[in-house]
Amino acid sequence: EVTYNTIIHGFCLAGKMEDALSLLDKMEANGCYPNITTYTTLIDGFAKSRDLVGASEIWNEMISVGCRPNVVAYTCMIDAFCSNSMFNQAYDLLGTMERDKCSPNTVTFNVFIKGLCAKGRLDWAMELFDEMEKHGCTPNVTTYNEMLDGLFKVGNNRNAFELVTAMEQRGIKFNLVTYNTIIHGLCTCDKLEEALKLVGRMVIEGIKPDRFTFNTLIHSYSKQGKVESATRLLESMSKVGSHADIVAYTSLICGITEQNDLEAASVYIHRMISEGIFPN
């Protein structure tokens, strides 16, 4: 079963849900019984493909063969509802979990909060954020990162920075994503100097800026017309082990093009191609 599960997981990651399903059929035909992991893998795959019908079909099959959903299965199904913006159904399922003596955990709430944040439903996300403690689920750094990102993206920088302060007070260690999220938030409101200060701070903390960090800054510099700085950043990436990728080049080239410097733009297009990165 593990072998089947692993391959099914591979198909799900590739978004090839038809192949995943035919493998499920095959495993059943060969006398292998799908287990809870098989079902959660498939439900998660459908959730990520935003295919609620597919997810529900697996869910129903799981129930009909007498396989009891566990916390992962419920969480994946909540994810499926959330990716379809069906938050009321997701919330109902959260209630079902409690009744089913299958308590949600921090990941369950994180999935729900992520879905709400993705749709700008920060009001509801903040409620859940408060509510999860009452369910015995402590927000972790991922929870905070999701909330921060959501708050910045709806332009609620004030609450975002309050949350940053709260994290510091509660001793939540910032990770790479935390820094990248805040840096992105600062860049979005053109506070590039503040963003650079944070880069300095993360380095001091021993956290290496990655391509998300660089790309965010390159985009921001390009947008502000500071193409030289953007270029310098892109050039420096390889020195710290992050290879410039399609996002870095696209951001820089957009900036250069804004300046009507088409020759420079074509230089970078050729360079990215020579590095095996093809413009899309």
Place this chain on the structure above:
RNA sequence: AUCGACAACCUUAG
């Protein structure tokens, strides 16, 4: 009172 191996959450351009 679990041999081991498989499943769920966060950040970047367009």
